[in-house]
Amino acid sequence: MKLIMNKIVITGIGTISPHGFGKDIFWESVQRGTSLLSQGLNFGVERSGAENAALIQDFDERLFLDSKAVKYLQRSEKLAIVASKLALSDAGLDSTRLQDLSIGIAIGSIASNLRAVAAFDHQVLCGEANYVDPSLVPSGIMNSLSGNVSINNKIRGFHVPIAAGEASGIQAIQFALTQLEAGRVDAVLAGGVDEIYDELYEVSALAEGAALLVLEPLEQAAERNARPYAECAGFGFSYAPGCHANREQGVRSAIRAMQQSCRDAEIDPAEIDLVFVSANGSSIVDAIEIEALKSFFGNCPVAPPLTCIRTELAKSLGASGALQVAAAALTIENSTRAFKALAKTEINHVLINSFSSDGHMSCLVLRRVGP
């Protein structure tokens, strides 16, 4: 059974990342392929194992948020709200239009509540429980990202956070697709947001970012003259229990997710023109992905080229999958040769893999929207 029966398209893209503010700068930077890592940054790196980080520069939240929001919200909440405004504006959904549509919100994140939780608990442990900032209470709960987007934009459909490791952002898109398929809402803001957390460190590089996309039925987009970047043609998901110890299971699950996404899109793997690989950064998961790709495309006359914005972006945690989808949608729309290793002039189908260290295997096929 297909997960996606109707044509659901991306009509708005809002990104904030070390690439820059907004999708145009994001797209230019992604095409250039420059490394965005900076060394020795003062974000608590001395307490972590991370030596490199890619941070969002020049993010002036006051352009979009009132003074109360600037004062009381956490960084990830601000990123989510601003990304939502960029996406909605890009989709041509101003505040009046928003009230005519039922819109849902699904935002993936690994641990967006961590900073607020740490700040709150620190004060409690120091005996200052009666003086702690009350705004840290709701900010310490992961639905504060989607909830603040809902409050700030006055969006009254569902709002839900998604937690699926580094696949959180793309799983948010999957949640959106099931809701749109069921006709529950008219459109969904879906994607991922994560910031760098002092308490959450790894020895590889880290990045922060936010990517929210507006998804809606193609018919509706056409009715309101909205430009569709690409169609969400197929989605595949699987889970690899204990993949760190069981590589074979990991490969099997990854292949199944890719197969499902192509079956859902009703295409053969040979019709994939480009793959945005997950490039998780973990040696085990990267090895799983390589083996799965070789097996999945093994019978194709020509294997599709592989690319990944994360070679520049490093690990942007819950936002990474959504940033990849944004880049893929822009690739389809622009279909230029600017990307490294492109073999074809026109991109019709792009496969985006989002494989997480904890075993989530998710894949999305984007398709060029025909005339």
Next chain:
Amino acid sequence: MRSTRQTQERVVVTGLGVVSCLGIGTGEFWKNLIAGKSGIGEVSTIRADNLRFRNVGEVRDFDAAKLTSRPEALTLGRTSQFAVAAALLALKDAGLHMDGELTGYANPDQVGVVMGTTTGEQQVVERMIEKRLCILEEPDQNISARIANSVISTNISDFFGLSGYSVVLPAACSGGNYAIAHAYDLLRTGRISIALAGGADCLSRHFLFGFARLGALAPDRCRPFDKNRKGIIPGEGAGVLVLETLKSAEARKAQIYSEVLGYGLSSDAHHPVAPDPEGRGAARAMEEAIAHSHIAPESVQYISAHGTGTVISDSVETLAIKKVFGDYAYQLAVSSIKSMLGHAASAASAIEAIACNLAIQDGVIPPTINYEEQDPSCDLDYVSNTARHTEVKVAMNNSYAFLGSNASVLFGRVR
């Protein structure tokens, strides 16, 4: 709004698993619930120095080793232990787990896990903060694997070797209902054939001190809808339901508790902690649940209320129920089992879903205990203090979370 349906598959509940302060396993839980017992007592499992009000719904003497001999279960955080235990109980109850392994009816590639949580492995996080990570001698590459909210479902998937789908919806107090809703949708796509759906949460400083800081903590007991209610009593636990299509359940002759008739989701878009005082979001969630279930509002006999025991929330929920059901609201039985369990966050909406299923099966509605005096703004039938023996064909489970997240799920006897 479009009303395209993917399939017409009907989804039913075939297994229940609960870990709560009123008991572990549905037998003990339900016996205590309908007896109107309180599971509330003084907090003991977390460090809560200087906390003035210390009554909680704590799962006492929980020992995962009593449920499974597998040692890896004991290394998990508290929330995951609850979740895995509840999942095991639910799978056994559904006849899908016997003699230490999944039965042939459960193809691991086709089993999905969808769990709600509010703060995930919060006790692990708080221990980390206590120890101040900077003093660790070597960086720990797996910290995200232990504290990320996704572990609540991945630990279940890993424990049982399930490879269909795994996700956590940390939708706070609505998480359990959101999980059931999402599992319902996925089953109707045919992409999975069995789903474990529910919620799990543990007590934490964030929960206790957070509600205390907001002035929402009750000093002694939870009194939903009572005129003298003073706030919530924090709780913990886990509830997991086994969902599958009716065809699948009938084919393997599974017991069926109820059918998931439909659900409704909405947002208040109002305030981070206070609900919309007019109850519009809560009403919309109930209305959508009724509309998508294709039933008349008068088909509902019982509402398992969110009923936290706070002044505003209980009044708003009552107002919303009246908006949706009109005069029929006064014929409904509405009860809040948080009066006995405390507020177990995401686990609450899952445990309350379990109570709805047992109410349908046994024809008994659990009471709202600690109800002594009527509040004019809360004038419905709250099944005060004593369980009621009456047929329940359709039950609604309401849940409302911080940041204005509302979810209502309808369960009905299989027609």
